[in-house]
Every structure is written in structure tokens, then in C-alpha cells.
Amino acid sequence: MMFAPTYLQARRDFRRQALALGAEVQAIEIEAGGLRAEDGSRLSIEIASFGEAPKALVISSGLHGVEGFAGSAVQSLCMQRGWPQDRRLVLLHALNPAGMSSLRRVNENNVDLNRNFLAPGESYCGSPEHYARLNSLLNPKRPVSALEFSMRSAWQIARFGYGALKQAIAGGQYDYPEGLFWGGDCLQEGPQKLLALLPELLADVEQIDWIDVHTGLGVSGEPTYLVEASKSSADYKVLRERFGERVQAWDEDDGVAYAIRGGFPGALKEIFGDRLTMLTCEFGTIKATRVLRNLISDNQVYHYGGDQSLAAKRMRDAFDRQTPAWRQRVLLRAGALLDRCFIEG
Numbered sequence: 001m002m003f004a005p006t007y008l009q010a011r012r013d014f015r016r017q018a019l020a021l022g023a024e025v026q027a028i029e030i031e032a033g034g035l036r037a038e039d040g041s042r043l044s045i046e047i048a049s050f051g052e053a054p055k056a057l058v059i060s061s062g063l064h065g066v067e068g069f070a071g072s073a074v075q076s077l078c079m080q081r082g083w084p085q086d087r088r089l090v091l092l093h094a095l096n097p098a099g100m101s102s103l104r105r106v107n108e109n110n111v112d113l114n115r116n117f118l119a120p121g122e123s124y125c126g127s128p129e130h131y132a133r134l135n136s137l138l139n140p141k142r143p144v145s146a147l148e149f150s151m152r153s154a155w156q157i158a159r160f161g162y163g164a165l166k167q168a169i170a171g172g173q174y175d176y177p178e179g180l181f182w183g184g185d186c187l188q189e190g191p192q193k194l195l196a197l198l199p200e201l202l203a204d205v206e207q208i209d210w211i212d213v214h215t216g217l218g219v220s221g222e223p224t225y226l227v228e229a230s231k232s233s234a235d236y237k238v239l240r241e242r243f244g245e246r247v248q249a250w251d252e253d254d255g256v257a258y259a260i261r262g263g264f265p266g267a268l269k270e271i272f273g274d275r276l277t278m279l280t281c282e283f284g285t286i287k288a289t290r291v292l293r294n295l296i297s298d299n300q301v302y303h304y305g306g307d308q309s310l311a312a313k314r315m316r317d318a319f320d321r322q323t324p325a326w327r328q329r330v331l332l333r334a335g336a337l338l339d340r341c342f343i344e345g
């Protein structure tokens with residue numbers, strides 16, 4: 001089964017499949033403030049590495065916890081389909097195991113890990129211009145009804161415009177530890193351990209294609225390939241040629257993306273430089289405003305109490321749709337992306 005029901009099951013399936021195919025598998029154990037998997041074992045990021053070659057494809061999953069179910073399924077699909085012998089394949093499973101096991105998008109400290117990788121010397125403070133004004137909408141201390149939420153968000157959209165609002169909300173903030181899209185106050189345990197290990201893991205590789213799988217942005221079941229480049233850059237043109245029209249620059253006018261601080265791609269670029277080509281592959285789930293509302297409700301319940309099983313169900317809806325049609329679509333599109341990665345050779 002490719003879409004696992006729990007983090008623990010996903011990890012077991014991943015290890016079993018990788019080992020059966022002869023991978024070298026290692027685990028980075030995460031203390032996560034004492035959090036454990038359902039069987040009492042420590043949480044971990046698994047790394048499966050296949051073969052030696054100057055060109056590598058790396059697929060990572062679960063940087064955003066609950067989004068890891070789709071990422072894990074894509075990794076499983078890749079192992080099942082096989083890959084060219086002149087490629088090295090490296091799979092990083094569940095980069096945020098605490099979030100994945102608790103069906104949250106953030107880690108054990110409420111940190112959004114894709115906002116956590118600030119450049120050396122950059123300080124963990126500051127927020128987008130309008131975040132403070134939106135704080136009560138984004139981080140209410142009591143449950144907010146769907147009607148109230150849609151009225152209040154419609155008002156904010158009218159006031160700021162959708163693009164500015166998207167940026168203010170999701171760009172990453174470092175001033176509200178209990179709020180959404182908080183980038184943390186230091187580099188977190190998981191990212192720290194991962195970054196320490198990566199240079200050696202890929203030391204002999206000359207060219208790295210990296211796909212970081214996410215969910216929650218875009219049209220249901222359809223992927224968007226977000227790149228850390230502006231649409232006027234040469235990089236963007238090259239990526240469009242190679243990966244097609246699904247490639248989207250962060251500054252696309254009507255796109256789903258927004259500029260973020262402390263993103264994972266930036267940290268990888270720092271390590272690998274021009275050896276790296278990176279796509280953040282986003283599979284759409286439900287409407288953006290519903291994703292946001294479900295995130296708000298999960299965060300509210302986590303900090304102030306409430307119906308946890310409802311919050312968990314909403315997180316699944318927003319980031320791991322439970323329908324066969326959605327899952328089939330995701331795997332179909334992931335297969336097409338893998339083909340593109342391997343065509344170029």
C-alpha cells in the first residue's frame with residue numbers, strides 16, 4: 001500500500017521496500033522533546049541510498065509533517081518503478097517525523113521547518129508587514145465558525161488584496177511562536193542533523209536533481225513545481241524547458257507561490273551550489289481558503305484545547321486527501337515527473 005495510514009506504518013513500509021531492493025538505509029533519530037512513535041520507538045528520518053553514480057536524484061518527503069503521506073507514496077512509487085542504472089537514487093523519508101506522526105504540518109516546537117533554514121548570521125526575528133494585523137484572524141484563542149472565518153477573511157482580502165495577503169500570511173514569521181508559519185527561534189534538531197549529514201552523503205555526486213514533495217497548494221491532485229528563481233531569470237527558463245509548464249517561479253503573477261524566508265531550497269543551494277537543481281513539488285488538495293481555515297483550527301486546538309480528532313481530520317483533508325481518485329492522480333502525475341527527471345539523462 002503506497003499511502004500509509006500512519007507515520008509508523010509509512011516508515012516500516014519504506015524501510016522494508018528499500019532494504020528489499022538492496023539500499024543502504026540509515027536513520028537519523030530525532031529526540032523531539034521526548035515524543036515517540038506509536039510503538040514507543042524514537043522518531044526518525046530514514047535515508048535510503050541506492051548505487052553510486054555522478055548524477056543523483058534525491059526525493060525528500062514530509063518536511064511539513066502531515067504532507068509526508070503523499071511524499072512517502074511518491075518515494076514508494078519511484079522504488080517500484082525503478083530508475084536508470086547511471087543514476088544514484090537517494091530518498092529522505094519524513095524530514096519532520098514529529099509532525100507526520102501527530103498529523104501536524106509543523107514540528108514538535110510548532111516550527112514550520114520550511115521557514116526554519118535562515119542563512120548564517122540572519123536573526124530569527126521579524127514578520128511580514130501585515131502579519132500583526134492578521135494575528136487575531138490567523139491565531140484565534142477560541143474556535144471560529146466557517147461563516148465567521150469566511151466573512152473576516154473576505155474583509156481582509158478586500159482590504160489588502162489576495163497577493164499581499166498570501167505573502168503576509170505564509171511568507172514566514174519569527175515573532176509569534178504560537179502562530180501559523182512560525183520559523184522558530186533557532187535551527188531545529190531535525191534540520192540541524194540533516195544538514196550536518198548531507199555534504200558527505202552526496203560528496204561524490206556532480207549533479208543533483210532534488211524533488212521535495214509537499215501538498216496543499218494548487219489544483220486538487222495536480223502538481224506545481226515551485227522553483228527558487230524569478231520568472232525573468234535564466235534558471236527559470238532552463239527549468240521550464242526541462243520540466244515544462246508546471247514550473248512556477250515564486251513571483252508568478254497569478255501563481256500559487258509566495259516568497260518565503262528560511263526555506264529548505266536556499267539551505268541546500270548553500271551546500272551544493274550549482275550542482276543542485278531543485279523543485280518543490282506541490283500537489284493541490286482543497287481550496288486555499290479551506291486549507292488555511294483547517295490550519296487555523298489545528299493550531300487553535302493544539303494551543304488552547306478543543307476537539308483533537310476533528311482537527312486531525314481537517315489536517316488530513318487539507319494535506320492528505322483520503323479519496324482513491326486523488327491518490328491515483330497524485331501517483332500518475334508523480335510518475336510523469338519521474339520520467340522527466342530521467343529523460344534528460
Ligand SMILES: [Zn+2]
Nearest residue numbers: 064067214215
Ligand atoms: Zn509544504
